[in-house]
Amino acid sequence: MSEQTAPSIAFENVSLAFDDKVILDGISFDLLPGRMKIVLGASGAGKSTILRLILGLLKPDSGRIWVQGTRVDEMSEQELMAVRADLGMVFQEGALFDSLTVRENVGYRLYEQTRQPVEEVDQRVAEVLGFVGLAEFGDRMPSELSGGQRRRVAIARAMTAWPKILLYDEPTTGLDPITALTIDDEIIKLRDLEAVTSIVVTHQLRDAFHIATHRAVGGGGEVRFEPAPAEDQQDTEFMMLRDGEVAFEGLAAELRASVDQYLKSFLS
Numbered sequence: 001m002s003e004q005t006a007p008s009i010a011f012e013n014v015s016l017a018f019d020d021k022v023i024l025d026g027i028s029f030d031l032l033p034g035r036m037k038i039v040l041g042a043s044g045a046g047k048s049t050i051l052r053l054i055l056g057l058l059k060p061d062s063g064r065i066w067v068q069g070t071r072v073d074e075m076s077e078q079e080l081m082a083v084r085a086d087l088g089m090v091f092q093e094g095a096l097f098d099s100l101t102v103r104e105n106v107g108y109r110l111y112e113q114t115r116q117p118v119e120e121v122d123q124r125v126a127e128v129l130g131f132v133g134l135a136e137f138g139d140r141m142p143s144e145l146s147g148g149q150r151r152r153v154a155i156a157r158a159m160t161a162w163p164k165i166l167l168y169d170e171p172t173t174g175l176d177p178i179t180a181l182t183i184d185d186e187i188i189k190l191r192d193l194e195a196v197t198s199i200v201v202t203h204q205l206r207d208a209f210h211i212a213t214h215r216a217v218g219g220g221g222e223v224r225f226e227p228a229p230a231e232d233q234q235d236t237e238f239m240m241l242r243d244g245e246v247a248f249e250g251l252a253a254e255l256r257a258s259v260d261q262y263l264k265s266f267l268s
Contacts, residue, residue: 006069008033008165008197009054014063014073016049023049025244026063033164034195034235038208040266041241047201051167054199055087056080068164088158092170096142096150096157102129103138106157128156132186148179155186159196166190166198172207184210185225191235192216193223205267212236212252240266
């Protein structure tokens with residue numbers, strides 16, 4: 001990828017505090033199109049705050065934030081609507097509408113906020129449900145699904161409107177390891193097969209390293225997952241937050257090889 005490619009997301013010296021508690025202290029980073037950043041850190045380190053700043057749900061005390069080349073930190077709520085149209089968000093608990101079917105949940109944004117013909121929306125919903133392996137679940141209610149299935153519905157809903165950027169907030173928290181792996185694989189598929197730019201906020205190290213070191217190959221019903229060669233791992237970078245600052249930014253192999261005592265204790 002050309003070094004001249006404009007970042008999809010850029011933070012420049014962004015700071016935010018709640019009363020006397022500093023959440024972010026002058027952090028800067030870029031995320032190029034089609035790439036992924038995995039954000040790690042202890043509880044309260046500011047991981048999810050980064051996502052809320054990107055969405056415009058919070059405003060920084062200082063610094064500048066760009067999304068798709070547009071500065072968002074000074075935008076009004078009305079102006080932010082156009083920016084959010086390019087963003088998909090997967091919340092920690094899925095945040096599905098319990099009174100709507102899976103199909104209605106997945107298509108909600110297109111059904112309610114666009115003038116697309118219902119037939120086209122139905123087709124798109126069927127497409128994304130197939131992508132996450134839930135093609136036969138459209139008429140079910142969220143209460144009839146397992147935890148892993150609910151997360152996959154949340155991913156399908158986030159991708160329905162063709163977002164250029166996906167934001168994941170603790171997508172595997174509360175899931176057993178085998179189920180979490182199925183969610184990891186969906187995240188890998190979107191990165192590798194759909195070239196979606198993404199930020200994954202997590203404290204689950206097993207999932208973070210699996211996503212960073214594996215790739216999806218193929219398409220349609222023939223997708224397989226395999227260890228990624230070193231050159232393919234360049235597209236996924238870790239960022240570790242500590243006391244409101246960026247303590248580390250780099251690839252999986254570099255994080256594992258770090259001799260920094262804080263990083264070593266976090267990974268142990």
